[in-house]
Amino acid sequence: MGKADVAILGCGPVGALLGNLLGQVGLRVDIFEREREIHALPRAVHFDGEVMRIFQSVGLAERVAQVTRSSSQGMHFINADGQTLMVRRGIDGPGPHGWAGNWYFHQPDLEAILRDGLARFPDVTVHLGREIADVDELDARYVVGCDGARSLVRRAIGSRQRDLGLHQPWLVVDLLCDPASPRVRALPDYTIQLCDPGRPMTVVNVGGPRRRWEIMLMPGDDSARLTEPEVFWPMMSRWLEPEDAVLERAAVYTFHSVVQEGWRTGRLLLAGDACHQTPPFLGQGMCAGMRDASNLAWKLAAVLRGSAPDALLDTYESERLPHVRTFIDLAVKLGAVLQETDPAAAAQRDRRFAAGATLFDFPQPQIGPGERDDAPPPVGTIFPQPRLADGRLMDEAIGQRFAIVGETALLASRQAEAVLLPGVGADWLARHGLRAALLRPDRYIAAVA
Ligand SMILES: Cc1cc2nc3c(=O)[nH]c(=O)nc-3n(C[C@H](O)[C@H](O)[C@H](O)COP(=O)(O)OP(=O)(O)OC[C@H]3O[C@@H](n4cnc5c(N)ncnc54)[C@H](O)[C@@H]3O)c2cc1C
Numbered sequence: 001m002g003k004a005d006v007a008i009l010g011c012g013p014v015g016a017l018l019g020n021l022l023g024q025v026g027l028r029v030d031i032f033e034r035e036r037e038i039h040a041l042p043r044a045v046h047f048d049g050e051v052m053r054i055f056q057s058v059g060l061a062e063r064v065a066q067v068t069r070s071s072s073q074g075m076h077f078i079n080a081d082g083q084t085l086m087v088r089r090g091i092d093g094p095g096p097h098g099w100a101g102n103w104y105f106h107q108p109d110l111e112a113i114l115r116d117g118l119a120r121f122p123d124v125t126v127h128l129g130r131e132i133a134d135v136d137e138l139d140a141r142y143v144v145g146c147d148g149a150r151s152l153v154r155r156a157i158g159s160r161q162r163d164l165g166l167h168q169p170w171l172v173v174d175l176l177c178d179p180a181s182p183r184v185r186a187l188p189d190y191t192i193q194l195c196d197p198g199r200p201m202t203v204v205n206v207g208g209p210r211r212r213w214e215i216m217l218m219p220g221d222d223s224a225r226l227t228e229p230e231v232f233w234p235m236m237s238r239w240l241e242p243e244d245a246v247l248e249r250a251a252v253y254t255f256h257s258v259v260q261e262g263w264r265t266g267r268l269l270l271a272g273d274a275c276h277q278t279p280p281f282l283g284q285g286m287c288a289g290m291r292d293a294s295n296l297a298w299k300l301a302a303v304l305r306g307s308a309p310d311a312l313l314d315t316y317e318s319e320r321l322p323h324v325r326t327f328i329d330l331a332v333k334l335g336a337v338l339q340e341t342d343p344a345a346a347a348q349r350d351r352r353f354a355a356g357a358t359l360f361d362f363p364q365p366q367i368g369p370g371e372r373d374d375a376p377p378p379v380g381t382i383f384p385q386p387r388l389a390d391g392r393l394m395d396e397a398i399g400q401r402f403a404i405v406g407e408t409a410l411l412a413s414r415q416a417e418a419v420l421l422p423g424v425g426a427d428w429l430a431r432h433g434l435r436a437a438l439l440r441p442d443r444y445i446a447a448v449a
Contacts, residue, residue, distance in 0.1 A: 004030040005304050007140035009132055009153055012039065013107070014272030014289035015146030016114035020058040021297035023121030025400050027304060030140060031124065034131040038111045041251040042174045045104055045206050046191075046283030048362060049097035051290045053385055053443070057395060060117050061099070067109040069207035070100035073190035075283075077337060077357075079346070080196035085337065085353040088282070089361050090190070098385035098393045101362075104206050106174075107286075135268060142300060142313075144269045146289070149256075151274035159262035159275065164325075166257040166279050166332045168339060169217040171226045175245040176209045183244050187211065193281065193338050197346035199235060200338050202281070210248065214280070216339060223252045255279035257332050259325055263317035271296060276321075278328040279335050282362070288324040295320055295367075298400060298441035315370030319380075322368035330363060367444055378432055379448055383439050386425055394424060395443065402446070405429070406436030 006022055008015045011033035022029045055061045074090035091101030118124050135143055135156045145153020177184040192203040202214035215235060217223060225231050227250045233242045260275045272289030296316050302308035340346045366380040383405070385394045394405075402418035405425040418438065429435065436449040 004028045004140040005142070006030075006300060007032065007138040007143045009135075009138070009143065009145050010034075010147035010151075010272075010274075011115065011126060011128070012146060012148060012272065013044070013111055013114060013286050014293055015144075016111060016118065017054070017058070017290055018144060018146060018271060018293040018297060019124050019126070020060070020114060020117045020121075021293055021400075022300065023118060023124040024058055025297075025301045026121075026123065027301060029121075029124040030138075031118070031126045032130045032132050032138070033126065033128050036129045038108045038115070040108060040249065042107075042172045042212065042249050044107045044110075044280070044283070044286040045204050045212050047103050047105070047287050047290070048284070049091070049095045049099045049101045049103075050382060051287050052099040052103055053097040053395065054290050054294045056099070056393065057294070057400070058117060059120075060113055063113050063116075064103075064105075064110060067113065068103040068105040069205070071102045071104060071189060071205075072100065073188075074102070075191040075193060076188075077193040077195055077334070079350050080194070080198065081350075083350060083353070084357040085195060085350065086334075086358045086360065089359055096384035097382075098387065098395075104204065106206060106210060140267070141304060142267045142269060144271055144296065144300075145274045146270075146272050146293075147274055149273045149277055151270060153268055154260060154270055154274050157262050157265045157268050157270065159260035159270065162259050162261060164257035164259065164328055164332055166335050167254055168279070168335070169223065169252055169254045171215040171217060171223070171250065171252050173213050173215070173227065173232075173250040174206065174248040175211050175213065175240075176248050177211050177240070177245040178243075179209055181240075181244040183240050184211075187239060191283075193334070194238075195338050195340065195346070195349075197341045197343045200341070201235075202338075203239070204283075211245070216341075217252070218341065226250075226252070255335075257328050257335075259321060259328065261317075261321070263321070264313060269296065269313065269316065275317075276324045276328065278324075278331045281331045281334045281338060282327060284327045284331065284362075288327060291323070292316075292320055294442045295444075299371075301400070312371060319367040319370035323365050326363045326365040371440070371446065375448070378434075378437075379445050381445060383425065383437060383443050383445050384428055385443070386428070388421075388424065394421065397421060398439070398441075400441045402441060403439045404436055405439065406434065406449075408436060 075088040077086040095101040204212040271292040
């Protein structure tokens with residue numbers, strides 16, 4: 001095995017996506033994964049339109065769409081009496097990224113597609129069943145630790161952990177529901193966050209017969225007994241009876257909110273859960289890891305090809321960390337609403353929303369300072385994906401390159417480095433009082449005119 005351009009440690013969703021992004025630009029990549037089989041316990045069930053756009057960039061969106069359920073519905077925070085406190089809005093039709101805004105899925109199905117995708121690239125080799133005990137074993141110009149919450153690469157880097165305050169055990173179960181049952185048919189399509197101080201829960205329509213329940217552990221719970229029928233079904237009585245569903249899989253997780261400071265030292269880098277963990281109340285943990293991969297891949301490619309200095313990789317953490325923190329901070333705030341178990345405090349909370357539900361959307365933060373000009377938004381935010389006159393989505397015309405949209409004559413001096421798309425995004429540019437925008441390969445706006 002000769003020297004690889006990049007060794008990726010971990011073939012979870014983030015490592016597998018990064019391998020696809022790097023394989024697509026022809027880099028030599030070795031991926032090492034301890035397990036032979038895809039992780040079977042219940043984890044992510046939701047990703048957003050921006051992540052679908054990243055799957056599009058590696059040519060896998062159509063396949064992913066076949067195993068996912070798109071939804072225009074959002075997430076409703078409901079109290080024990082059924083009063084709606086807050087709604088994270090859904091998006092009707094294709095959203096700004098050219099895809100539906102919310103997608104629901106079974107994580108093993110998604111990971112299988114990402115792994116199959118790797119087989120397209122002769123220079124990407126996946127070593128399954130290979131546990132790495134020391135990063136010095138890895139013969140590669142760069143090593144990316146996509147090795148999850150207990151990351152070995154993170155220990156080698158010596159990152160500092162910043163605790164954002166939320167740590168709470170929850171039982172997570174997937175049920176296969178009987179579609180003919182009237183109680184199953186009565187379940188809503190939107191995601192429910194049940195803010196019941198007696199027992200907070202989350203309910204998600206994953207797709208097909210599968211539904212997800214996330215159930216907060218309460219004082220006195222015996223976590224080993226929670227899935228025993230006489231303990232489990234009474235907790236479900238608001239929705240289902242035992243004859244409505246079978247329990248497919250279950251696990252108890254402690255949800256954490258932490259970020260690491262120090263995503264790079266020398267040739268070592270981190271991505272995904274290795275450098276941040278969020279409670280899943282926004283369904284954004286894996287999404288953040290996918291954005292890491294998208295930010296890092298084009299930078300690694302530019303540095304390895306010699307078209308950018310190695311210092312470009314120092315912009316990765318400074319750009320990504322504030323972005324992911326925005327999502328984690330919001331998830332922690334939502335957790336404070338959802339996880340309130342003091343009845344008096346919950347009643348006071350409910351009175352705050354008595355005038356009507358609060359509506360909100362996913363944040364669309366600016367990335368932190370780094371490669372972008374030090375300019376206010378929309379620089380550093382992601383550019384939408386309109387359809388071109390020929391019917392294609394914009395990114396299809398760009399690939400893993402820079403692009404200039406709008407009045408390209410203004411920026412034609414950069415033609416050698418960028419795809420020119422005259423007139424594209426004209427409405428968006430006009431709304432922002434701009435004439436042109438320079439887009440990076442991850443579609444974040446590098447500069448505007
Ligand atoms: C209950 C729950 C619900 C969630 N819901 C959502 C959701 O709806 N939406 C969302 O976006 N996210 C969600 N998440 C988060 C999401 O599941 C994770 O963020 C995501 O799986 C992290 O991916 P990763 O590739 O970074 O790490 P992992 O998936 O943890 O992959 C790391 C891989 O590295 C391998 N590895 C580790 N060390 C070594 C080693 N030394 N040698 C070789 N291999 C190694 C491991 O075997 C593993 O396969 C949820 C998580 C949980 C627990």
